[in-house]
Amino acid sequence: MTDFTLHGKTALVTGAAYGIGFAIAEALAEAGAKIAFNCRSQRHLDEALAAYAAKGIEARGYICDVTDEEAVRGMVASIAEEIGAVDILVNNAGIIRRVPMHEMSAEEFREVVDIDLTAPFIVSKAVIPAMIAKGGGKIINVCSMMSELGRETVSAYASAKGGLKMLTRNIASEYGRYNIRCNGIGPGYIATPQTAPLRERQADGSRHPFDSFIVAKTPAARWGAPDDLKGPAVFLASAASDFVNGHILYVDGGILAYIGRQPE
Numbered sequence: 001m002t003d004f005t006l007h008g009k010t011a012l013v014t015g016a017a018y019g020i021g022f023a024i025a026e027a028l029a030e031a032g033a034k035i036a037f038n039c040r041s042q043r044h045l046d047e048a049l050a051a052y053a054a055k056g057i058e059a060r061g062y063i064c065d066v067t068d069e070e071a072v073r074g075m076v077a078s079i080a081e082e083i084g085a086v087d088i089l090v091n092n093a094g095i096i097r098r099v100p101m102h103e104m105s106a107e108e109f110r111e112v113v114d115i116d117l118t119a120p121f122i123v124s125k126a127v128i129p130a131m132i133a134k135g136g137g138k139i140i141n142v143c144s145m146m147s148e149l150g151r152e153t154v155s156a157y158a159s160a161k162g163g164l165k166m167l168t169r170n171i172a173s174e175y176g177r178y179n180i181r182c183n184g185i186g187p188g189y190i191a192t193p194q195t196a197p198l199r200e201r202q203a204d205g206s207r208h209p210f211d212s213f214i215v216a217k218t219p220a221a222r223w224g225a226p227d228d229l230k231g232p233a234v235f236l237a238s239a240a241s242d243f244v245n246g247h248i249l250y251v252d253g254g255i256l257a258y259i260g261r262q263p264e
């Protein structure tokens with residue numbers, strides 16, 4: 001029987017206080033993994049621990065900014081001491097800044113790239129030595145439609161997520177010999193706090209134009225939910241995907257396959 005179980009594995013999901021990261025961590029826990037997660041605020045940490053507990057998940061939470069290499073190394077060491085070295089890393093933490101490129105400051109651009117691309121490098125670098133020592137591991141990078149496509153106002157985010165696709169392929173190339181598998185998950189448009197501005201009801205009660213645009217661009221004719229990512233995450237975290245490496249698994253309802261609804 002194909003092995004989708006994660007019993008005995010330690011998983012670190014970054015930025016998993018809520019949103020996509022929380023759903024992925026929940027899925028990995030349901031498959032048997034011990035869960036560690038981080039965020040930047042005590043309030044989010046406390047709320048997340050209560051939310052995990054309400055689902056019967058004994059998660060370990062850490063206040064850690066993923067751009068702070070020393071703090072990341074300390075968190076990874078604490079996880080190893082407390083529940084075991086990281087077997088599964090999900091680089092999920094991320095931000096977006098929606099600003100027309102000619103109006104975006106270099107500082108804003110660097111902030112997005114720092115969190116969405118440099119941080120996955122930092123956290124992956126922190127866990128790889130122990131994965132090598134243990135005989136292997138799984139790294140899953142949360143990419144995006146913007147790993148493949150551009151659109152107005154997301155130049156920094158698309159640059160970072162495009163880079164994250166190639167970081168995924170490079171880790172897969174460089175560490176495959178150590179039985180480390182690195183793949184990406186590319187969510188489509190998912191209903192989380194990050195995309196809430198794109199779904200806000202208009203003053204007249206109508207749907208946000210972008211909301212209608214995305215539904216028309218998606219063959220599944222709906223926004224995704226964080227739970228839509230649970231199965232793909234378990235697949236990429238488990239032995240079931242041991243010969244899958246350097247692959248970006250798009251979970252987008254078909255957006256990338258579809259030119260868009262033709263005129264009636």
Ligand code: NAP
Pocket residue numbers: 014015016017018019020021038039040041044064065066067091092093094095115142143144145186187188189190191192193194195
């Ligand atoms: P979200 O609701 O905004 O959650 C982002 C998470 O990242 C939060 O837990 C946040 O925690 C954490 N975070 C941000 N910067 C951090 C930092 N420097 N250090 C530590 N934690 C940090 O976003 P989401 O929609 O769940 O997205 C999660 C991931 O999926 C992101 O990488 C995003 O780019 C990607 N994605 C989202 C969609 C979508 O449609 N929603 C689609 C494709 C890809 P705190 O702010 O509490 O620290």
Ligand code: GCO
Pocket residue numbers: 096098143144145146151154157186187188189190194195198
């Ligand atoms: C945006 C959205 C997207 C999604 C996601 C799509 O402003 O276009 O936030 O970037 O978050 O990355 O896959």
